[in-house]
Amino acid sequence: MALKSKLLLFGIMLILLGTNPLAAQQLTGGKDYDLKADFLIRFVDYVYWKNYPKNKPFKIAILEESPINASLHVVKNRKKIEVSQYKNLKDIGFCNILFVPFDCSIPIETVLSNFSGKPVLIVTERNGYGKKGAHMNFVVVENKLKFEVNLKAINKVGIGISSFLLQHAIIVE
Numbered sequence: 001m002a003l004k005s006k007l008l009l010f011g012i013m014l015i016l017l018g019t020n021p022l023a024a025q026q027l028t029g030g031k032d033y034d035l036k037a038d039f040l041i042r043f044v045d046y047v048y049w050k051n052y053p054k055n056k057p058f059k060i061a062i063l064e065e066s067p068i069n070a071s072l073h074v075v076k077n078r079k080k081i082e083v084s085q086y087k088n089l090k091d092i093g094f095c096n097i098l099f100v101p102f103d104c105s106i107p108i109e110t111v112l113s114n115f116s117g118k119p120v121l122i123v124t125e126r127n128g129y130g131k132k133g134a135h136m137n138f139v140v141v142e143n144k145l146k147f148e149v150n151l152k153a154i155n156k157v158g159i160g161i162s163s164f165l166l167q168h169a170i171i172v173e
Contacts (some may be wrong), residue, residue, distance in 0.1 A: 003172075006035070010171070026115075026167050029108060030105055032145060033066075033067040033068045033070075033071045034071045034074070034078050034110065035066070035070045035145055036043045036068055036071070036125065036138055036145065037068050037071035037074070037125060038071075039138070039145075039147065040060060040068075040072065040097060040099065040123065041072070041081065042079065043097065043121065043123075043136070043165070044058050044081065044096075044097075046162040046164060046165035047121055047159060047160065047162070047165070048159065048160035048162070049119050049125070049159060049160075050119065050158055050159075050160070052095070052096070054156045056079065056080075057080040057081060057082050057098075058081045058082070058096045058097070059081075059082045059094060059095040059096050060072060060081060060082070060083045060084075060096065060098075061084055061085075061086055061092045061095035061097070061098045062083070062086065062091070062098075062099045062101070062105070063083040063086055063089060063098060063099065063100050063101065063104055063106065064085075064086070064087060064101060064103075064104075064105065065085065065087075065101070066085075066099065066101035068099060068101065069083065069085050072082045072127050074099065084091075084103050086094070087113055089106055089110065089111060095120055096120065096121060097118075097120070097121045097123060098111070098120050098121070098122050098123070099123050099124075100122065100123070100124045100125075100126075100129075100134070101125060102124075102125045102126050108124065108126075108129050108132050108133070108134060109132070109133075111116050112153075115157075116157075117156070117165065118157060119158050119159055120157065121135050121136065121154075122134050122135045122136070122153075123135065123136045123137070123138070124136070124138070125137065125138040125139075125161060127139060128168070130148035130149070130150050130170075130172040131150070131173070133150060133153045134150060134151075134153070135150055135153050135157070135159070136148065136149055136150070136169075137150075137155045137172075139170070141170070143154065146169075146170055147168075147169055147170070148169065148170045148171070148172045149161065149166060149169040149170070149171055149172070151166075151173075152173060
């Protein structure tokens with residue numbers, strides 16, 4: 001009898017975790033971060049920074065600690081990309097892309113105001129951050145990794161995004 005109740009409890013937990021997008025984001029790791037890193041590297045080809053020389057390396061900054069750091073170091077060798085991890089928002093100088101991890105202790109509003117008007121693509125991975133003003137936000141939809149794009153926020157900082165990339169995005173306002 002105890003085994004049946006444990007199996008029932010385990011089944012209920014699986015169902016709840018499978019339908020809870022917040023739990024799904026918290027459980028992402030390993031392969032998901034490899035995929036997110038690959039997305040970030042590919043974004044470089046489909047996002048346009050005005051007056052940025054093509055032969056100059058792109059800089060990706062990671063705010064605080066994230067498993068994506070290791071994944072980015074593996075895939076970055078395909079292009080001229082520099083990856084740096086920062087503990088403090090004020091330590092970040094110039095970067096093309098700023099990745100804000102799910103469990104970042106700095107409020108997204110602070111991050112957005114710090115880079116307001118600067119041509120920095122802010123990429124997050126927490127539900128609701130696309131609507132709060134992050135330029136791109138990774139989300140899990142039907143157990144698939146997708147990304148949201150906030151066109152209004154991107155246009156404010158003067159970054160362009162290709163229609164090809166937009167075809168694959170979830171557009172948020």
